[in-house]
Amino acid sequence: MHTKPMLLSDNILLQVLQASTAPTAIFFGENLIVQFANQGMLKLLGKEASIIGMPLFDAVPQLACDDLPILLQRLGQHADSALSQDSVLRSILDATSNDPAWYSFQYEAIADPSGGMSCILCTARPTTCEQPTQPLISESESGEEPLKIEIPLTLDERAASTSDLETSIALLSESREHMRTIIEQAPVGIAMLKGPEHVIEIANSTILHIWGRQGADVIGLPHRQARPELIGQPVYDWLDQVYNTGKRKTNNEFAVNLSHNGGLRQAIVNSIYQPIFAADGQVTGVLVILEEITEQVTARRKNEKDQHMLNLALDAGQLATFYYEPETNLFAGNHLLHTWFGLAPAGYIDLSEALAVIIEEDRQRVIDAIQHSLAPESTGSYAAEYRIQAANDTAERMVQARGQVLYDTAGRAVSLNGTLRDITEQKKDEQRKDDFIGMVSHELKTPLTSLKAYLQLMQRAADGATSAINQHNALDKSLRQVENMTNMINGFLNISRLDAGKMLLNRSPFSLKILFAELQEEVLHTVQSHQIVFEALEDVALYADREKIAQVIFNLVGNAVKYSPVASRIDLRYTMLDSDWLEILVSDQGMGVAPDDQEKIFERYHRVKSSKMGSIAGFGIGLYLCREIIALHGGTIAVQKSDEQGTIFKMLLPIQ
Numbered sequence: 001m002h003t004k005p006m007l008l009s010d011n012i013l014l015q016v017l018q019a020s021t022a023p024t025a026i027f028f029g030e031n032l033i034v035q036f037a038n039q040g041m042l043k044l045l046g047k048e049a050s051i052i053g054m055p056l057f058d059a060v061p062q063l064a065c066d067d068l069p070i071l072l073q074r075l076g077q078h079a080d081s082a083l084s085q086d087s088v089l090r091s092i093l094d095a096t097s098n099d100p101a102w103y104s105f106q107y108e109a110i111a112d113p114s115g116g117m118s119c120i121l122c123t124a125r126p127t128t129c130e131q132p133t134q135p136l137i138s139e140s141e142s143g144e145e146p147l148k149i150e151i152p153l154t155l156d157e158r159a160a161s162t163s164d165l166e167t168s169i170a171l172l173s174e175s176r177e178h179m180r181t182i183i184e185q186a187p188v189g190i191a192m193l194k195g196p197e198h199v200i201e202i203a204n205s206t207i208l209h210i211w212g213r214q215g216a217d218v219i220g221l222p223h224r225q226a227r228p229e230l231i232g233q234p235v236y237d238w239l240d241q242v243y244n245t246g247k248r249k250t251n252n253e254f255a256v257n258l259s260h261n262g263g264l265r266q267a268i269v270n271s272i273y274q275p276i277f278a279a280d281g282q283v284t285g286v287l288v289i290l291e292e293i294t295e296q297v298t299a300r301r302k303n304e305k306d307q308h309m310l311n312l313a314l315d316a317g318q319l320a321t322f323y324y325e326p327e328t329n330l331f332a333g334n335h336l337l338h339t340w341f342g343l344a345p346a347g348y349i350d351l352s353e354a355l356a357v358i359i360e361e362d363r364q365r366v367i368d369a370i371q372h373s374l375a376p377e378s379t380g381s382y383a384a385e386y387r388i389q390a391a392n393d394t395a396e397r398m399v400q401a402r403g404q405v406l407y408d409t410a411g412r413a414v415s416l417n418g419t420l421r422d423i424t425e426q427k428k429d430e431q432r433k434d435d436f437i438g439m440v441s442h443e444l445k446t447p448l449t450s451l452k453a454y455l456q457l458m459q460r461a462a463d464g465a466t467s468a469i470n471q472h473n474a475l476d477k478s479l480r481q482v483e484n485m486t487n488m489i490n491g492f493l494n495i496s497r498l499d500a501g502k503m504l505l506n507r508s509p510f511s512l513k514i515l516f517a518e519l520q521e522e523v524l525h526t527v528q529s530h531q532i533v534f535e536a537l538e539d540v541a542l543y544a545d546r547e548k549i550a551q552v553i554f555n556l557v558g559n560a561v562k563y564s565p566v567a568s569r570i571d572l573r574y575t576m577l578d579s580d581w582l583e584i585l586v587s588d589q590g591m592g593v594a595p596d597d598q599e600k601i602f603e604r605y606h607r608v609k610s611s612k613m614g615s616i617a618g619f620g621i622g623l624y625l626c627r628e629i630i631a632l633h634g635g636t637i638a639v640q641k642s643d644e645q646g647t648i649f650k651m652l653l654p655i656q
Contacts, residue, residue, distance in 0.1 A: 007339060012192075012276060013183075014288075019274050021291045022188045023103075032056040032072060035119060044103070044124055061154040075109050075120060103129035110181055123187045126296075151561060189290035192276070198223035198239050198286060209271070210292050212259035229259045239286055242273040246283050251299055252447040253509045269585045296441040320420040322403070324351060326374055326413055340397060342390025359396060366401075373405055374413045379423040380405030399426045434504070448485070503569040505632055512574060512582070515546065519553055519572075529566050532557065535573035540582060542655050548629045554638075555622045556649055564590035564646070589646040598639040602627040 017024055023041035027034060034052050042049060049060035057069060103124045112118035185189050189207025193200055201217050211227065224236060233256060240250050251271045255262045274287040279613055314321060320337035324330070330348040338345050341357045358366055364387050372652040373382035382403035387396045403418020455478065511538040540548070545574035553572065560570045568589040575583045593601060600606045604624045630637045632654055640650040 013180075015274065016190060016192075018287075019272055019287060019289055020186060021187070021270055021289055022187070023218055024182075025122040026071070026182070027056050027122060028118075030073070032120065034059055040123070041124065056066070063590040072107060072120065075107055102239055106187060108185060111186070121185060122183055125187060162603065189288070190294070191290070193223055193239065193288060193505070194238075194285040196243060198243070200226055201285070202608040207288070209288050210258065210267070210290055212261075212265075217447055229257060229264060233257065238273055242275050242286050242637055243283055245392075246275045246277070248275065253293065314419075318422060320399075320417075320422075322358055322401075322418055324370070324416040326416070340390065340399070340420070340422070341388060342392050350591065354590060356389055357388045359387040361390060370416065373403070373416060376411075377576075378405070378414070380407070382416060385423070396424075396428050397422060486573045504547065507543055507545055508542050510541045510546045511539055512536070512542045515550060516572070516574070519550060523557055524553075527557075527561055530561055530564060531567065531569040533569065533571050535571065537573075538576070540574065540655065541574060542582065542635055542653070544653065545629075549653075550624045552629050552651070553584070554584070555626050558646075559622060560586060560588035560590060564588045576655070577652075580655055582655050584641070584651040584653065585648055585649040586651075587646060592644055593639055595641040595642075598622075598642060601639075602637070632634060 008138040017036065018038050020038060020040065021403065023037075023044045025036045025041045026036040027036060032055055034054055036403055037045075037047075037049070037052060040050075044329045045060050047059065052563040053494045056072075103126055105123070106123050106333070108123075109485070110118045110120045156511075164514050165272040184204045185203070186206065188206060189210045190202070190204045191200060192202040198634060199220065199222055200249050201220075203211075203213075203215060203218060205215075208218070211218070224230075230236060235256070238251075241247075242249050249272070251269075253268055254271060255266060256270055258267050259265075270291045270293055272287075272289040274289065275283045276287050278284045313319075314334065314336075318336070320333055320340055322331065322337055329351050331351040331354050332348045333341075335345060337343075341352065341354055343349060343357075355363055363386075366384050369382060369384040373380055382401065384401045385398065389396045400421045400423045401418060402421075404411050405415050406415050406417060408414050444610055458475070458478075516536040520532070523532055530643040557570065559573070564570065570589075571585070571587045573585055575585075577583050580609070597606075602623050604621060606624075627637050630651055630653065635651060637649065637651045637655040642648070
């Protein structure tokens with residue numbers, strides 16, 4: 001059996017409005033006298049309770065803009081009508097903040113029992129996440145001070161002071177039924193529960209919509225009976241706790257399963273459970289204030305996720321971002337951009353400061369590209385490649401810029417946004433590639449030219465013009481040139497196998513002393529320009545890829561021959577360091593390697609730049625292959641010593 005709804009006292013009505021999560025105010029009469037404003041509205045407007053009793057636009061002159069006064073006067077002439085207006089208010093707690101906070105203001109004309117207009121109810125709802133992204137930099141409006149109004153961030157509003165309550169009670173003492181209407185029309189859900197069973201006495205249309213219920217289904221019923229979908233959720237316990245302790249319970253962004261079309265839906269709400277006290281101080285019920293924020297939180301979380309994914313992509317791609325506002329000439333970017341340009345980590349700077357970091361030869365070209373993208377006849381696309389060098393950098397950095405201009409509704413350029421990518425290594429690779437192609441063309445041309453000459457010589461020999469000895473020499477030299485080209489091609493193939501991870505070792509035990517003897521015979525047969533000495537004092541059984549170890553030794557001997565004077569001496573020897581490691585040394589009396597190049601010579605395609613090099617040719621792949629082969633065996637190769645008297649290369653190899 002349903003119980004009779006209890007009447008609302010002035011004190012309870014005041015608690016309802018004061019505890020409401022939505023900023024709420026009431027304006028009365030043609031002059032729109034501020035009859036009531038709860039703490040949320042006062043805080044939003046940046047005012048004290050002293051504005052109660054004042055005309056609205058005298059109390060808050062900032063609102064007397066555009067056509068709002070006219071609209072409110074028209075609204076006051078038509079009961080039960082309403083209008084909405086979006087406004088931007090700024091926080092007085094952070095005067096340096098440029099981020100606007102959007103609020104939607106709802107003005108509703110409330111009818112009295114005779115059908116006339118009683119007052120105007122004003123409520124505000126935050127809609128920041130629903131607004132389009134604003135520019136990162138905003139300019140103060142000419143001749144006006146920006147509104148600096150603190151935005152309430154939580155539902156736990158402080159209770160009004162005693163003097164404020166007395167003023168409000170005096171103003172509202174004759175408006176009990178009017179307040180019931182306000183509760184019904186409030187933009188947040190409000191319900192009043194009576195007694196320890198939490199019998200639902202009042203539930204406005206907003207909270208019924210959130211609950212997924214009809215008033216006839218829940219009014220007069222205990223809360224547990226009316227809303228069984230909350231079983232297993234903490235709401236029942238919270239109500240008991242508030243009723244038994246007399247202490248308010250506030251929840252922000254609480255996820256709850258609610259009734260919906262015969263099933264359940266997950267919602268996110270802000271809620272307040274406020275104890276209702278009788279005159280003797282006893283708790284007689286619980287006031288429930290509910291605000292569903294599912295859409296706002298979902299939108300915010302999506303924005304946060306999107307921003308997180310964007311940041312991950314920028315970090316993974318090593319991309320710097322930039323923002324330029326042509327109207328103010330201000331320039332900003334992410335942390336990586338500030339690092340590259342050597343700028344302070346926070347805030348905006350004048351574009352000229354960033355342009356000063358660009359190498360002078362490229363600077364004007366970048367300025368022209370920016371101006372072209374901002375020109376009215378442009379598509380707004382921006383692209384440039386240029387060099388920068390910050391004050392704390394020792395080398396230039398090549399960057400690639402891509403961007404797009406954003407326009408306002410009038411077609412004016414608002415900002416130029418984009419990314420920067422460091423392409424320094426890419427440009428170096430491209431240059432190395434071009435140099436490599438040039439070297440390959442030159443190196444292959446030399447043996448081909450020689451081979452062509454020898455073949456022409458043998459062609460004449462076929463006609464009887466050349467002796468058999470000369471023919472034999474021509475054949476030997478032709479075969480040698482073919483072997484040179486084969487070695488070059490094999491070197492390229494080995495690099496390709498290394499890149500693909502397909503260079504495999506064919507390990508087997510072999511005698512290093514026998515290998516040295518074979519290499520000595522082959523080298524002495526092909527090289528007569530130098531004194532090459534192989535020292536193999538003891539036999540060592542090495543477990544390795546015999547063919548590739550021979551290739552490394554051949555490469556080192558070939559390098560020594562190439563960079564040493566004719567008739568100079570080249571020594572090869574090996575020594576067992578212990579039972580596990582073997583050392584192989586190759587020394588020459590050549591021009592030496594500069595200290596700065598002693599590590600770099602093992603890099604792919606690296607060529608020493610020195611006046612001593614003369615016309616000595618090479619690809620810069622021999623020592624690179626040596627290092628990779630030795631590394632595959634678990635060993636190391638390095639320059640042990642190098643000066644004007646020559647160079648010593650040292651290899652360390654595990655014996656087993």
